[in-house]
Structures are given as structure tokens and as C-alpha cells.
Amino acid sequence: MGLATARALATRKYDVKVIERSDRAVGASIRNFGMIWPVGQPDGQLYERALLSSNIWKAICGEAKIWHDDVGALHVAYNKYEWDVLCELAEVYKHRQYRLLPPDAVGQYSPLVVKENLLGGLYSPHEMIVDPREAISSIPSYLQEKYGVEFLWGKAVTEISYPSVFTADQEFQAD
Numbered sequence: 001m002g003l004a005t006a007r008a009l010a011t012r013k014y015d016v017k018v019i020e021r022s023d024r025a026v027g028a029s030i031r032n033f034g035m036i037w038p039v040g041q042p043d044g045q046l047y048e049r050a051l052l053s054s055n056i057w058k059a060i061c062g063e064a065k066i067w068h069d070d071v072g073a074l075h076v077a078y079n080k081y082e083w084d085v086l087c088e089l090a091e092v093y094k095h096r097q098y099r100l101l102p103p104d105a106v107g108q109y110s111p112l113v114v115k116e117n118l119l120g121g122l123y124s125p126h127e128m129i130v131d132p133r134e135a136i137s138s139i140p141s142y143l144q145e146k147y148g149v150e151f152l153w154g155k156a157v158t159e160i161s162y163p164s165v166f167t168a169d170q171e172f173q174a175d
Contacts, residue, residue: 003140011147014175017150
């Protein structure tokens, strides 16, 4: 979230300093991403936000030369209830270019799918993956080079008394 916020502010011409207690981005930044999946969002603001996020990721990956793959998403069904959900998704979201697949067509998207008892699948073309470790190590330098974002690694914020932000040895003014 810190890198996303830094990027969002920098693209709006703010001078951005990221104060990070670690010597590099770690923690949730590594664990909680790698898959950009708009498929799970309902139509409206959440889906539009997911598509915007996906487009931002594609732009950053292209500019920063970060590996990514527009693989889409394949969801498979092995029982009637799963298949009913996939059929309903395909019907409700016809406008999203989902493909409802019979069992013999699922293998075109993944040869690793177990064919035994397979009822079919649903393919969405909008999802992508990135290597989170590569991305998290590349994005700070990308933000620094492209937008002038300043990173203060190994500094913990000890107090915030608006508009002042304090570390052990410095005070910063924030807006």
C-alpha cells in the first residue's frame, strides 16, 4: 500500500518521501500480491477499480521491465454446484468476455487440469501475474527514477503530530 500510495501521489505531482523502518520493502508487500484478478469483483466501482489497477500494473511492469504474464484465469468445476456457479458467472457477466468451456476444451488453457470428473471450466482473459519478489525489489527504484520519490530506508516513524512526522533523528513536514 505504501508503494501504491507513493505512486498515486507522485503521478499527481506531489513531492513524496517514503519512510520505511526496514532496509527494503518486506512483509505484506511480499505475501499479498502476485495475482491481479479482476474476475472476483462485482460490476461497478469495484470492478472498474480492479481493471484500473491491472492497467497500472501493466504500465509499471512494462516501464520497469518487471516480468508479468497476462495469463487470464481458469476456474474448473468437478461437481454440479461448482459448474452451476461458473454457468451463472458466465451468464451474469457476458460483457466480460468470459468463456464457458466444456471439459475437452479446458486442456487448451492448462494441460495440468485433472480430467477425471471434470464438468468444465470458465476462462477470464483479464487476469495477470507478476513475480512479487522481483516487483517489490524493482518498484522503489522505478518510482525514484521516474517520479523522484525519495526512500528513507531503515527509519521508523516514532511520532506524528500533524503536520510533523518524526523519526529518531529527523522531523519532516507533511501535507
